Amino acid sequence: MSRGKGPAAGGGSMVAELLIIGVGGFLIVLAGALWVPVALARPPGYDNQNPIEVPVGLARGQIDWSLACTLIAAGELVLLTLLVIAGIGGWSAWRRRRTRVDHAASRMGRGREVDGITAGTVARNARRLRPSLHDERRVSDTDAGVVIGDAVTGGRPLLQSWEDMAVDIWGPRTGKTTARAIPAIVDAPGPVLVTSVKGDVVDATRDVRAEVGDVWVFDPQGMLDGAEPGWWWNPLTGVGTITAARRLASHFAAAERNEGDKGDAYFDTAGEELVACLLLAAAASRVPSLMMAYRWLMRPDDELPIQVLRRAGHDLSADSLAGVKALPERTRGSVYAVARKMMMSLAEPSVTRWVTPQPGERPRFDTEQFVTSRDTLYLLSAGGAGSPAALIAAFTDAVLLAGERASARMPGRRLDPPLLGVLDECANIVKIKNLPDLYSHFGSRGLSLIGIFQSPGQIEAVWGEEGLRKLWSAANIITYGGGVKDDQWLEGLSRLIGEHDVDVRSKTQDSRSLWSSSTQVQPQRRRILEVADLAALPRGRMVVLASGAPAVLARTRPWQQGPHADAIRASLRRWEPGAAPGITEPPASPQQ
Incomplete structure (x- = not known):
């Protein structure tokens, strides 16, 4: 619980106090500025007087002000000017990085309260979750888990471990692809399953992922280029009961x-x-x-x-x-x-050409082989009635079931390297009936999912109120990136983030004496982030709710700031239609 200061009545005396302090500080700085040249030049009359005595001696003519003193004072002035310029620049940069909600970060989760999702703790847990890392002296963040962002207070990286399941609530055009989906995909150490209703995530990441494994793009609606399928998948594989x-x-x-x-x-x-x-x-x-x-x-x-x-x-x-x-x-x-x-x-x-054998030699996608590889599978559909969204859901389910079977044969009964599923537009094209139930145990098998939704209402519309509660409870990591206008849900989120105490001061002036007054301090409880703050959450900020920790305000980490930025730009230039340098790149979050 944190305490802040609220508005106070009778602010005139405070202004007077600040004015006195300011004048006193100026005189002290001026005395020091006069003392330094004298102490260094040692002109006639100077005998190691202190900074207070030197200005007095100069005023009385007891100490001479020499040319050397003038040169040193000029150097002082230049140095002071440079420091002021640097200070203003630093302050301006700091102000640009801050947003209107950053003040709340110090009252939210920080320090040891959020150790469970910081790099050090997640890296230690990774050695337990991934036997292949047992003997590694240093475990990188990307081997340890999925980087979520950086805490606004302290700047510590926040990670989703390989046993965590995430639910992301990000409204339209809030930067979820730039700050969540793309970085997670390119950093993943094992196989990656991606669903999307657009081709942008494929254009940005396919060449980066091709460096570590095969890339499979399932595009039955021809959303990318309309090319004939070069492979196929049989949905009936494994249907024996x-x-x-x-x-x-x-x-x-x-x-x-x-x-x-x-x-x-x-x-x-x-x-x-x-x-x-x-x-x-x-x-x-x-x-x-x-x-x-x-x-x-x-x-x-x-x-x-x-x-x-x-x-x-x-x-x-x-x-x-x-x-x-x-x-x-x-x-x-x-x-x-x-x-x-x-x-x-x-x-x-x-x-149907994507899910049935056709004349000619085309490889058939093998889910069992995929889950033990470092390949990447992209599943694309526009969603809606008549779209192949059913095949997207079926394909996703088949891969996850294959991962579950493969994990049973591995040490600790976990996939290593783990499978990452980035399920963008989950409520539109991944309508797996028992997804909330799968969330409750897939994390323990090395199947880590990031389900991305535009609003809680989407979840409820597909899985019902009970499914929403199940999914919400089963997720170890919940991120909110803004853009939601559901005030009832935001009210609940505001309550989860918590409250803090504010000292509200009131001053009473004695009518019988101009100089006599009394001040009372009354603590009040206020929300750390109000509903209006959450509805208008600035781009570049997210609220992170992790199991066993208070809510954290975090900076997003868009791909433009990551180690794969150049490779992603190259992939965009190659694959995005009409791509040209400086034109196709999505904007980074403006406030970081």
Whole structure:
């Protein structure tokens, strides 16, 4: 708890006190300025007098002021001028670095209170989390974890360890790509999974990541250049049970469900189960292909999927599918209509080419191999109805499940090097139904995620109020980068940041005496950061909430200030359309 000074009544006496102090200070400095030349030049009459006696001796003519004294005094004046200029420059630079909320930093988490997320502690923990670092004398910040930013008070680097899961709440155009996504991607020591609705993060980082591993770009909507896919991924890999098929079907169902739409309890459930049964049948076929499930949806009378399921030993799923086909025609039509809507993104050939085998030699993406590599996988989709967002969610889920399996075979049952997932626009294109539950245990397996959202409302719209609470509670690191206008949520954040005591002074003047007065000091509790402060949080600042520590006000660390800045600029010049030096580079945060 911190204490500050509030406004005081009767400020006239304080002004007088300050004036007296100022005049006294000026006289002391002037005496010193006269004493130094005399003490160095030692003119006639000087006999080691002190700084107070020298001005008196000069005034009375007891000490001569020589030419040497004048030269030394001139040098003093030049030196003083340079110091003043340097001081003004330093003060101006300091003022430019400060923002209107920086005053709050000293009342928030600092020093030992935030040791758990500082470089030294995270580096020590990294040796425990990553057996490959046991014998390293020095563990770098990027090997130890993900750099979040620097504390405004003290400037200590703040890190997300490899067992931490992060939720980032950053409104539009607040610098999340520049200050969070890009630095985390280029610094990661292991495999990186990136989701995005734009190509900027790919343009900026792909060449940097290509230096350490292969780069895979999944771009079914042609958001980058519209080129033909050079590889493919089979979503049916690993779908050998109805449970796995239902998990895959849930991604198609969630992607086509509008925010806040609760749907129809019967038809939505029946449609999703129909999709699951057809996916299982497609996976059990001689040549597993996602498009087989789609084609069977277009042919409700086709009995082949039932036969395939029975041949593969999935009798209960075959019975379930047969039950749907035996429904009254109108009911069956409604169930199939719901299921078709879930999978309508597969009607676009440019999408299906990425998830089905095509003529010619194209490598197939192997999730099991990826999670033990240093490769980078970018998953792009614009989101919205009809987009391949379901495939983005399914692909993300498949990679994370592969990482979970691989971690079980490694020392400590953790991936080493860890897998980093930067899930930008998570609520739009990564609608994994059980994501809040995954957050609760993936950190212990070396799967570290940064889920980036524009607002808490996005989370609630997709995962519900309970999902929002789960995700919020499971995240070890929460960062808020500004741009949110939800005053109810900001009120809660303001309460989490805390309060401080302010001394409010009031002065009472005695009406009977001009010189008699009394001053009272009354402590008051005030918010460290008010809702208005958080709503207008300046670019270049973030609030960091870490488990077991008070909230910290931190400076962002945009990629322009990092060691990969030149390589990122080169990558942008190569890949961004119409790129030219000095034109395509995103702006760094103005206040650092």
